[in-house]
Amino acid sequence: MREAGCVGCPPLNVVGTVVRAFGALFLACAFQQQLMASLYIAAVVVALACYAIHRAALPRVDDALAAEVILGVDGGRGDGDNEPLPLVFAHRGGGHDAPENTLAAIREAKRNNASGIEFDLSFTHDSVAVLFHDDTLERTTNGEGPLASITFEALRKLDAATNHPFADRYADERVPTLEEGVEECVRLGLRLILDVKEYDHRAVALVDELFRKRPELYRRALVASFYPQFIYALRRQNPDIVTALTWRPGFVAYEDIENLRPRYKSSYTKHLFARVGDWVLDRALHGGLLPYLTGASALLICKNVLSAEYVRSWKDQGLHVLAWTPNHPAEKEFLRKVLRVPIITDTLRHA
Numbered sequence: 001m002r003e004a005g006c007v008g009c010p011p012l013n014v015v016g017t018v019v020r021a022f023g024a025l026f027l028a029c030a031f032q033q034q035l036m037a038s039l040y041i042a043a044v045v046v047a048l049a050c051y052a053i054h055r056a057a058l059p060r061v062d063d064a065l066a067a068e069v070i071l072g073v074d075g076g077r078g079d080g081d082n083e084p085l086p087l088v089f090a091h092r093g094g095g096h097d098a099p100e101n102t103l104a105a106i107r108e109a110k111r112n113n114a115s116g117i118e119f120d121l122s123f124t125h126d127s128v129a130v131l132f133h134d135d136t137l138e139r140t141t142n143g144e145g146p147l148a149s150i151t152f153e154a155l156r157k158l159d160a161a162t163n164h165p166f167a168d169r170y171a172d173e174r175v176p177t178l179e180e181g182v183e184e185c186v187r188l189g190l191r192l193i194l195d196v197k198e199y200d201h202r203a204v205a206l207v208d209e210l211f212r213k214r215p216e217l218y219r220r221a222l223v224a225s226f227y228p229q230f231i232y233a234l235r236r237q238n239p240d241i242v243t244a245l246t247w248r249p250g251f252v253a254y255e256d257i258e259n260l261r262p263r264y265k266s267s268y269t270k271h272l273f274a275r276v277g278d279w280v281l282d283r284a285l286h287g288g289l290l291p292y293l294t295g296a297s298a299l300l301i302c303k304n305v306l307s308a309e310y311v312r313s314w315k316d317q318g319l320h321v322l323a324w325t326p327n328h329p330a331e332k333e334f335l336r337k338v339l340r341v342p343i344i345t346d347t348l349r350h351a
Contacts, residue, residue: 007057010050010292011317017287058235058295061242063318066297069222069242070320070342072115072191086342087115088332089193091325092133096347099161100140101131104170106184112348116191118324119181121203128152129178129206133197139163141175152177182210182217192221193300193322193344195246199230208238218242224300226251228284231294244322245294247285248302252277291319300324300344303331311339 060066072087090097090112093105097112101119109117122132125148137143141158143150161170176184185192196203211217224244225231231243250257253264253274264270284290291299298320301310311321322342323335329350335343 007054007059007295010054010057011288013288013317014053014292015046015050017283017289053289053293057293058232058239060295060297060318061240063297065219066242066320068219069191070244070298070322086336086340087191088113088336088348089116089118089191089322089342089344090114090348091118091344091346093117093119094346094348096327097349098166099164099170099173101133101175101181102160102170102173103176103180103184104161104173106181106188106190109348110188110190114190114348115342116193117181117185118193118195118344120195120197121178121207122147122197123200123202124152124155125149126151127202129202130155131176131178131181178206178210182214182221186214186216186220192217193244194221194223196223196225196227196230199225199227199233201233203230204233204237207234207241211238211241222298224298228290228294231296235295239295242298243294243296244298244300244320245285245290245296246300246324247281249282249305250278252281288317291317298322303335303343306335306339306341308339311341 070087090105090109092100093102094109094112094114095101095105098105098108106117106119119131120133122130124130128151130147130152132140132147134140134147136146137150137155137158140163141160142162143155143158147155155175158175159172160175161167161173164170182192194207196207207223211221218240222242222244223231223234224246226246228245231245234241235243248257253262253271255261255263262271262274264274285299290296296319299314300322301324303323303326306321306323314321320342322344323339324344325346326332326335326343327346332343332345332350335341
């Protein structure tokens with residue numbers, strides 16, 4: 001296991017990933033009856049690639065700090081045998097229980113005994129950081145159009161509870177700023193998972209500034225993203241932040257993998273390239289390359305992928321696994337009591 005502040009040689013699974021990646025080069029030359037030349041070329045290329053990866057890789061934060069952020073000081077509440085249970089985070093504040101990504105949701109999650117809050121960072125047209133998940137306004141507010149096209153002043157006039165089943169309980173709830181959301185979590189003693197929706201230089205600078213301004217976040221907040229380039233850029237800027245890579249099957253090609261809703265409905269070529277992108281991302285993650293390069297301490301993984309063997313394989317590499325988003329009581333019990341992983345759920349009922 002690597003110590004904070006240094007990066008060891010690439011582990012065997014990373015080397016294996018590089019070897020497989022350049023296997024095609026070797027075979028292409030070999031089939032042209034240049035076996036020895038192809039062998040030498042492949043060996044040199046693999047050695048150079050491993051060296052470049054080693055030089056570019058970022059060290060993880062101290063394991064004890066990562067465990068404190070992800071598992072809690074005491075690892076969570078105890079069950080009947082007094083063995084600590086993994087923590088429970090409210091996904092977007094617990095969007096089934098209160099309007100998602102709002103201060104009301106954060107307060108409701110606290111009342112329902114959440115260990116922490118997961119919320120989404122997005123930007124308005126005038127670059128104000130707000131808690132918002134979708135690219136467009138329609139699903140969660142009474143507004144229309146892209147979030148990126150509206151100013152914060154205009155966004156603040158919208159009702160963030162209008163489409164929620166319990167809208168009558170949360171009349172005139174507003175979309176909060178990132179600062180307001182963080183302030184409320186700190187005031188209530190909640191942990192944070194900050195999900196950055198896309199790679200954006202504004203997000204790198206903002207998150208770095210947020211942690212430097214609030215040093216308590218280093219021990220209470222986890223920053224996660226589907227975009228490894230964001231995690232890499234953030235940790236180059238501030239290597240003391242505990243980070244996680246988020247992943248689900250088909251992220252590049254599908255908006256919703258369960259319903260097979262493609263991102264690029266009008267272009268088969270783009271969809272095909274996106275499928276290739278998913279294949280590359282899958283290999284880079286599960287081959288160990290992305291965790292090694294970014295120095296991430298954890299993985300946020302879609303619950304449908306998780307198994308005892310899957311979780312164990314990552315723990316053997318020193319990485320924590322968190323599951324999103326189990327909502328059925330049986331799922332929650334299995335993930336927390338059997339697989340022993342923290343969960344991120346839309347509802348705190350039966351958690």
